[in-house]
């Protein structure tokens with residue numbers, strides 16, 4: 745069997761999946777690269793598209809696209825953006841009819857969690873929040889060695905506990921779980937164990953004010969060591 749070519753959309757020069765054509769014209773695959781999944785994986789696309797036939801999935805996708813649309817406005821100077829993600833979160837929650845939100849946050853962002861909670865509550869949304877250290881389980885439980893503790897070998901250090909965070913929010917049957925600043929890997933576990941819809945308000949980046957793209961934006965200048973070959 746011929747080896748399947750892995751998609752590499754990140755390197756695509758044509759982006760024929762978002763063609764600038766009129767509404768009644770048909771997108772063409774003629775110029776797509778050999779690694780284009782539209783060329784090589786029509787079966788997967790067809791199977792995935794069938795999911796949108798489920799009314800609840802279709803409606804969720806529709807509301808997400810309406811939300812996307814509403815983040816732009818037409819002005820005499822042209823189209824421009826208007827909503828930060830926090831506003832989008834509130835609007836989307838109301839669009840979906842959500843009443844109860846779950847907030848899984850990192851202890852390093854406790855102030856942000858408090859502020860976010862106040863803002864959400866001020867917009868008629870109930871918030872159930874769970875801090876990452878919930879359980880107060882020592883890191884030794886998962887095999888962390890004394891010298892691998894941030895607080896030092898002589899100190900008690902609670903493990904981050906994304907599975908407990910997820911299970912508490914599952915139990916509360918929140919309409920939507922929001923991740924705020926969970927670490928890499930902890931966020932992965934949280935998503936894995938969450939049985940309610942999940943979104944992200946911010947990811948953890950300790951050196952860029954939780955804006956990981958800042959490092960990319962500087963990768964051709966002040967942070968060019970990111971691109972040096974290892």
Ligand code: SF4
Nearest residue numbers: 753756759760761780
């Ligand atoms: S789907 Fe095809 S056309 Fe679109 S970015 Fe990927 S490779 Fe390019």
